[in-house]
Amino acid sequence: MKPDNVILEAKNLRTYFHLDEGILKAVDGVDLTIKEGKTLGIVGESGSGKSVTSQSLLRIVPNTGTVEGEILLHQRKNGKTEVLNLVDLAPHGKEIRAIRGGEISMIFQEPMKAFSPIHTIGNQITEAILLHNTQDPAEAKGIAIDTLRKVGMSNPEQRFNEFPHQLSGGMRQRAMIAMALACNPSILIADEPTTALDVTVQAQVLQLINDLKEKNGTSVIFITHDLGVIAEMCDEVAVLYLGKVVEYTDVDTLFYGALHPYTQALLHSIPTVTKRSSRLDSIEGTVPYPMNLPRGCGFYSRCKLAKAGVCNVEDVPLVEVSTGHHVRCLLVDKKEPEEAGCPHAEQ
Ligand SMILES: Nc1ncnc2c1ncn2[C@@H]1O[C@H](COP(=O)(O)OP(=O)(O)OP(=O)(O)O)[C@@H](O)[C@H]1O
CATH class of the missing domain: 3.40.50.300 (P-loop containing nucleotide triphosphate hydrolases)
Known part of the structure; x- marks a missing residue:
């Protein structure tokens, strides 16, 4: 650029x-x-x-x-x-x-x-x-x-x-x-x-x-x-989640290679033509009130993949995992995009 x-x-x-x-x-x-x-x-x-x-x-x-x-x-x-x-x-x-x-x-x-x-x-x-x-x-x-x-x-x-x-x-x-x-x-x-x-x-x-x-x-x-x-x-x-960018990327990567569990949950919560189930997976809970928050990942309390002792210890930095694709999740850099999977791929 x-x-x-x-x-x-x-x-x-x-x-x-x-x-x-x-x-x-x-x-x-x-x-x-x-x-x-x-x-x-x-x-x-x-x-x-x-x-x-x-x-x-x-x-x-x-x-x-x-x-x-x-x-x-x-x-x-x-x-x-x-x-x-x-x-x-x-x-x-x-x-x-x-x-x-x-x-x-x-x-x-x-x-x-x-x-x-x-x-x-x-x-x-x-x-x-x-x-x-x-x-x-x-x-x-x-x-x-x-x-x-x-x-x-x-x-x-x-x-x-x-x-x-x-x-x-x-x-x-x-x-x-x-x-x-x-x-x-x-x-x-x-x-x-x-x-x-x-x-x-x-x-x-x-x-x-x-x-x-x-x-x-x-x-x-x-x-x-x-x-x-x-x-x-x-x-x-x-x-954006709790006033922080949790994932930042081009639009195609967002839909076909999202890595942050929050983005994946958002994607799961939208209807698609091919989705077999008529029920949408809404994200459990609500965005916490952004005052006196505990240390660690802001999505910790709602994340299905969260690991105690890992995700709730230190504040998580936004990391560029591939060119132009930034993710704020400690669990992500260990995964390849295919492993993380596109939420729509399985449907
Ligand atoms: N004028 C204000 N004084 C105090 N807190 C505020 C004020 N405006 C927004 N907030 C708080 O800041 C946080 C972010 O609010 P914001 O309106 O930016 O969210 P949003 O993502 O735009 O939500 P929505 O989609 O409902 O508009 C919320 O916790 C909200 O309660």
Whole structure:
């Protein structure tokens, strides 16, 4: 990989919430690499730290949280690349505000979060464009309508004057994507953007994001708990558990050579056409509360392969087991991928 392919990196990212009961480690030493024109998926169960990771990248973590480590944005300026560490910026300052919605945009699960109910969607999209792109209101309006058209809004001139509540769920999602894309971001963070939509609209929104990535070369960070969506959307995948990356690899290796027991359990829990049994193996238990955790592997309490005295002694490092394939499991380096097996192979 050429170093200039990288557009955003997180290094040892730590986001901790300082609560009365103690320190909650929502993101605990995460490394991510986002490449130009590629989609990185972040997958994990509820509470694994996906949303806080994406909030951290944009520096929109609530006040009780602190963000440490490095978030390196590689900016192209006059043919040169400058690297800016977003962790050094004031979370409410001018510099990060220029990047948010400009170079890095975000779409959320719930579009009502992105829009104010008391302004038309046209006004809100135009405002973002005036903040980042042009000072000319007429030009900004033209860009807004054009972007609404690009995301598949029928009759965009009329939609421009409508309020968020006047749009259907699918249309609101498209409007939010239009707002995120109106300033031509280099990076789009999509946090469960289709969870609240019915399957048809879901498929359309995913297609839309893929089209935009192809046409504009936008890099995408796609956050989801749905491995089906990962398969459809992503080039690389980081599997998150208790605020740590437990497996990081390209999408094919994830589905055909996953090594971490947690990833394998996630894969076992999705339906496949060839699966003989109609029962899915859900992962027993839930993600523990990330406060005062015992030493050792975070997945120890739920792992079917866990070995007492091995897995619960020291914190486990993330190890590159083959080129580009990183796994955080003490039991894995003794196995070949074939031995570890693809969870789907036996079905
Ligand atoms: N503002 C906050 N204050 C305190 N703790 C928080 C806050 N936001 C998130 N957390 C905690 O951080 C951990 C990670 O939460 P996060 O929302 O990132 O998980 P997630 O993987 O995105 O889950 P989901 O899929 O349900 O959105 C959880 O234990 C959560 O309770």
